[in-house]
Structures are given as structure tokens and as C-alpha cells.
Amino acid sequence: MKAVQATRFGDPAALAVVDLPDPVPGPGQIAIDVTHAAVGLIDLFGREGLFRDRPGMPRPPYVPGLEVAGTVRALGDGVTSFAAGERVVSMSATGTGGYASVYIAQAPLVVSTEGYDLDPALAVSVVPNAAMAHVALTRIAHLAEGERVLVHGALGGFAAAFPGIAKRLGAARVVGSVRPGKLSAAATTKLPYDRIVDSTGLPDTLGDERFDVIVDPVGGELRTRSLDLLAPGGRLVAAGNASGDWDHRLDSNRLWLGGISVSGFSAGAYLPTHPEAIRPALDAALAAVAAGLGDTELDVLPFSAAATAHERMHSRALNGRIVLTPDPQ
Template sequence: MHAIRLYTFGPAENLTYEEAEDPLPGPGQVRIAVEAAGVHLLDTALREGMQGPLPEPPALPSIPGREVAGVIESLGDGVAALWLGKRVVAHLGFAPGGYAELAVTDVDRVHEIPERLDFAQAVAMIGTGRTTMGILQFTELGPDSVAVIPAAAGGIGTLLVQYARGAGATVIGLAGGPEKTARVQANGADLAVDYKDPAWPDKVRAFLGGRAATVVFDGVGGDVARAAVDLLGPGGQHLVFGWSGEGLQDGAAYVVEGVTEQVLGPVMMRKAGGPNPVRTLELRALAEAAEGRLTPAVQRFPLAEAAAAHRALETRGTTGKVVLEP
């Protein structure tokens, strides 16, 4: 098979496209002929060998990637024959191996892909969609809600815009540059504004006509988040789930009187509950997509161009979920 291998921590150029040995499924495992592999911002941090609030960097050499979709083409001992040939999607956990033409995982991790989804969309929902479902546990959206969504052209932002609109909320989507703001508008936002324009908060206030925002879905941090939080009224919520605008390890605590701030992370899993909360959220995400309520945005790169995909993600030059296709 062909795969992306990392021999040395560092820049995206360290990702090498080469031939590798085919992995073998062990007991209780399946081997998937990969049609799409998800790329996450966390992958770029692990590639650099970053420490901190992250999993341990992988042992090198390593094949990165933790989200795959494809067709099961080989079974390990103890796996029912009915799985052979199934279209499936799986999150590999923190075991690497996704950036490849073949990937192995436990059969308990896989989900059948709903008919209406292609492989890349399924990858988006198993990772980005799962996180979106986790975030949405912490707020109730309805016709009286005003949701401000920074990074609204991103993978999570795209889904949050769709969900909020479906709930009847007023949706303010923020994105960088005219191309991304046009995408946000087309995705259903009531107002899409360019956060690179220093006057964007005034444009939002003018549009709202005296109404205050009720919730900010913050995956960005930094000055954009600070200005967004200032739009909240008493009783508003600031839900923090990332810091892409400030770096993964920088905080985003902006104390505003009357506003509740929650920094989400492991608490999303605890709230989902059940014996396998990760799988609970994955199933919710796939169900939303299967019913047509959520449609993920996907940006596709050939597997051989994984380095270009990493660079684009790190420079915020992507829209939607980044996916590699062998």
C-alpha cells in the first residue's frame, strides 16, 4: 500500500508519501480499504511533537491520521463474516494509521455509513460532527436565540450554522475574507461578516437592532472571540471548544458580568454519558446527517498531498473538514 509516514517531528514537509507494508487485522479487528482519511488540527500539533494538553506524540516512524472511511476488505479472527464488503467509517482513537490506503481498527469502532453520505462526508461526521454534537449538549437553541459563530466556514462552524438555523435561531457567522463569508451566507446564516474588518462588531450590532447575542460558539479565541463575547447580553453563554486563533495552548477566558463561560473538552464526553460516550456522539452525528439535517462541508486533497493539506489547515486556508483521498 501507499501511506504518509512521519520520521521526524517538525514542519509539514516532513510528511513523506511512500510505500509501506500492508497492516494485518488482529483478533476482533477489520482492515479497511481507505477511501477518505480525516485531517484534524490536532494532527498538525502531533506532527510537530508538541507537548501540553495533547496526547503523547506518536512513536516514530508513524503513519498519522485517526479518522477513516472505506470498505472492509479483510477480517481478523472472531469478526462476523457479514462485515466483509461493508461501507464503514471509524475513529481510530489515538492509534495512528489513517493516512494510508489500508487501515486496521477494532470492529467495535466502526459504523456503517448511511446511504446518503459519501466516504468523505462520513469522515467529517465521525470527527467534526461528533464534536459538534458534544458542543450542542450545553445550550438550548430556539427562535429567541441569537448565535454568534466564529470560524463559521470551518468544519464545526458549518454544522453549527445549519443546526442553529434548523432550530429557528438568528445566526451570525464570522469568517475571514469575502470567499469564506459568501460560503457562510450560502450555508444559511442570517448575517455573515468578515472578522478581518475591524468594524465587524458594529455591523452585527446594527443588524441585531438592539438585541443581544445569547450564545457564542468559540473555537477561535483571541481578539475575535473577545469582540464576540462583548455582543452577549446578561445570561448569555460563551462556549469555548478551541483556540485556533491563539494557538492550541493559549487560554480564552474573557470575564464579562452576567455571561456564563464554559471551556469544553472532556466534559463533553461526561455529559454524553453511557458506557461509550464517544460512540454515543458519533451515532448522533451520523443520524443527523442521515436525516439530512446536517450536511458537512469537505475540502479534499489527494493522499500524496498530505503536506499541502497540513499547511492549508495551519494557515486557515481551508473551508470545512479537510479530507485526504488515496
């Protein structure tokens, strides 16, 4: 099979297309012929070596990628709920392996898209993230019907999944925030935000408006300013660090004084110990995307342009998601 391999820690030039043996599914696994693999910020962090000292994290050479779409190639022992040729989307249990023409998935992390008229590039871009948004909103933020939600980095790959899921869960209002350079794109987005504002003006931009749930995949100083936007009893979900500010800290005294809470959410940390959350989340995500609540901007590049994809991700020169597809043979 063809695969994009991170040959070392470092810059995007570390990514190279290589030939690897076709993998075979083991018990409880599914082999997928990959048509599309989504590129995520976590892929960049891994390639750069930011997590190199954490136990269990991949070390070169390895294949990045944690979200794929394609068709079922073969079933491992014990897998009976899928059929060869069936169109599917899968998340990764390890955060790796997606940038390849054949991918081995754990069956519980796979959802069929048969019966839905979905572009596989859109499906892989939104369904896994929407599933994680569902987990974050239901099990971490405990979003209740009628509550108000604020999502930072509103057009980003992960953030873009939240408004549709929040609406389907009964949120009364969903507001997004973006950097000034993203405001023109925000004005034309199809994502179901009620309003998108300039994040640099927060909290003043929103006047007296307060939120029950804030989703923050950005981090840094914006996370601190977000505390002023939480209503009493409000919950902030720290769901990433796109700012790159790894030294930022919060004043815990503000939590008890304001009657608010801050919780972290990482799919890689949460899902292995809460596998029962996966299936309902995938089903809810697929329904939301099929209803048109996840339409986001897409750019599809070949495996051979993986380094370019990572460069664009690093520069934040996109307003949606980049997807890789195997080069024509």
C-alpha cells in the same frame, strides 16, 4: 499498506509516503480499507510538535489522521454488527492512523453509511465533526430548543458541522462569523446559517443581538470579544485555537459579573471518559448529513500530496475540508 508518515516534528516536508505492514484487527476492532482520510488542523498541530511534551501524544514516526471513510476489510473477535465490504466512517480513539490505506478502528467509533447516498469524501469530512458538534451542543453547551447560536470560523472543517446539528436540535437562529477574506465564500455557502458576519467587527456588527451559545474554535482576542455577545446565562464553548494564540487568557471576573460560563471541549479529552455519548452522536450526525445539512466545500488530494494539504491548511487557503485518498497503484 501505503501510509503517510510524519517522520519528524517540523514543516510539511516531514510527511512522506511509506510502506508499512497491513495491520490486523484485535478484539473489538475493525480493519477498514480506507478510501478517504480527512485532514484536520489537529493533524498540523501534531506534526509541528506543539503537543510533544504532553503524555500520550504521538511521536515520530507516526501516521496522522483521525477520520476515515472506506469499507470493512476484516472484523476482530467480538464484532458482529458489521460485515465485510460494508461502507463505513470512523473516528480515531488516538487521533492517529488515518492517513493509511488500511486503518484499525475501535468498533464503537464506526458508523455504517449503507443505505445512504453519501459521497464518502463528504461523509468523512462532515459525519465525525457533526458527531462532535452534537456532543458539544448537547453535553457541554446544553443547547435548548429555541436558543440562539453563534459559530466562529463558520466555514472551517469543525465549525461547519455546527449549524446543521444546532438546527436539528431546535436552535431558533444560527449565525456564523468569518474573517473578511472569507466573506465572498460565505455568501454562497450551502451551510444552514441564518447569517454570516465579519468577525473583525464583533461585537458591534451584531448590534444588540445576543446569543445563548457561542462555539469558538478560533480563540485569541475573538474569544474575549465573544463574552460581550453572550446573553445572561449564555455558554461559550472553547473548541479549538485556530488563531494560534496560545498565550491568550480570559478575565474570570467577567464570567460572574455577566452570569455567563466558558467550557472547553476536546473530543480526545472528553470521549474516552464519556463513551456513552458516541453512538447517539454518530447516529444524529449521519442523519443530519443525509438531510443535506452538512454540505461543505471539498478538495480531494492523493496521499502523495499530503504536504501540500498541510501547507494549504496552514495558510487557511480553503473554505471547507481537504481529504486525502490513496494514490492509484
